[in-house]
Amino acid sequence: MKWQNAIRDFQLFLKIERGLSKNTIDSYTRDLEKLMSFLEENEINHTPTTIDEESIQQFIYEVAKKVNPRSQARIISGLRSFFDYLIFEDYRETNPTDLIEAPKIGRKLPDTLSEDEINALISAIDLSHPQGERNRTILETLYSCGLRVSELITLKISDLFFEEGFVRVIGKGNKQRFVPIHYAAQKYISSYIKDIRTHITPQKGFEDTVFLNRRGKGLTRQMIFIILKNLSLEIDLKKKISPHTLRHSFATHLLKNGADLRAIQQMLGHESITTTEVYVHLDKSYLKEVVETYHPRK
Incomplete structure (x- = not known):
């Protein structure tokens, strides 16, 4: 079995059977291509069905010199999934990554912005610029709905259900969810479609x-990143931000203002509540308030 054929079949499996996004599949593919390049450069003659733990270990050791522990852990996880797939398809009997330990990494807390910082970013948009109104609407939508950047750029006019107060979002794995949208964001979107997009x-x-x-x-993902980067330079923001920062801020601000964690999970489209629980760690005062509010010994 050739590497290229195995990777192509794995890509189809990830897309059709597991319903993963293109970005996730691309990430798996890049890591497998790195393994292929390593084997070629070191003249290690192994196919996907014959490669052993020792060769994988050498590759991981080489990778460890160039990337951080979090990236190492992701690569090991991706390789493990690939060889599990080969076992599932009866190409292999064992997984050469089973005894390879991923580096211990702490839980990474997401960066967030304060309400004042978000207001400052939006205020810095030049509305006299042809794309100013659009860019303001983009930021308002990201912050109002907690969308992923991929969800924002693929949002359809037919996904807007403003009379009901929701937008339909197609998230990871093509999973559909309905997210409440604040009336202010509705106003900006309606105005943008009517006054700007129509031209x-x-x-x-x-x-x-x-x-x-x-x-x-x-729009592309990169364009949204550039818009935010330029705005952060405009207001001299010292934090490194991305579209995901607005998503994290959306969740954190809801939680701090008393929103239920399960409701936030549904709005963000997290499959597991443990993914959403990271926001609890951002503000320990939230836990204190919960005890003071709900404990019977008040």
């Missing part, structure tokens, strides 16, 4: 896409 001719395939660039195509 752009959508290219084929983007007729239903909410946010468009000047050429009528959908």
Whole structure:
């Protein structure tokens, strides 16, 4: 079995059977290609069905010199999934990564912005610029709904259910959820569609896409990152931020203001409550307030 064939079949398995996103599949693929390159460079003649624990261990040791422990752990996890797939398809009987331990990593707390910092970012947008109104609407939407950047750039006009106060979001693994949207964000989206987007001719395939660039195509993830980076420089923000920072801030601010953790889990589209629980660790005062409010010995 050749590496290229095994990787291609694995990609189809991840997409069809596990329903993973393109970004996740690309990440798995890059790690497997790194393993392929390592074997070629070191003239190690192993196929996916013959590679052993020693060769995998050498590869991990080489990788460890170049990446942080979190990335090492991700690579080991991806390789483990690949060889589990080969076992599932009866190409192998054992997984050469079973005895390889991933590095211990602490739980990484997400970066967040204060309400004042978010207001400052939005206020820094130049509304006289042709894309100013669009960019303000993007930030308001990210913060109002806690969307992933991939969910924002694929948001459709047909996904907007403003009369009911919801937007339909297609999240990881093509899973659908309905997220409440604040009336202020509704107002900005409606205004953008009516006053700005209507003057752009959508290219084929983007007729239903909410946010468009000047050429009528959908925005890329990189464009959203650049918009935020430029705004953070504008207000001299010392934090390193990304679109995900607004998602984290959305969840953290809801929690601090008394929202139920299960409700936040549903809005974020987290499969497990343990993923959402990271926000509890951001503000220990939340736990103190819970005890003071709900404990019977008040």
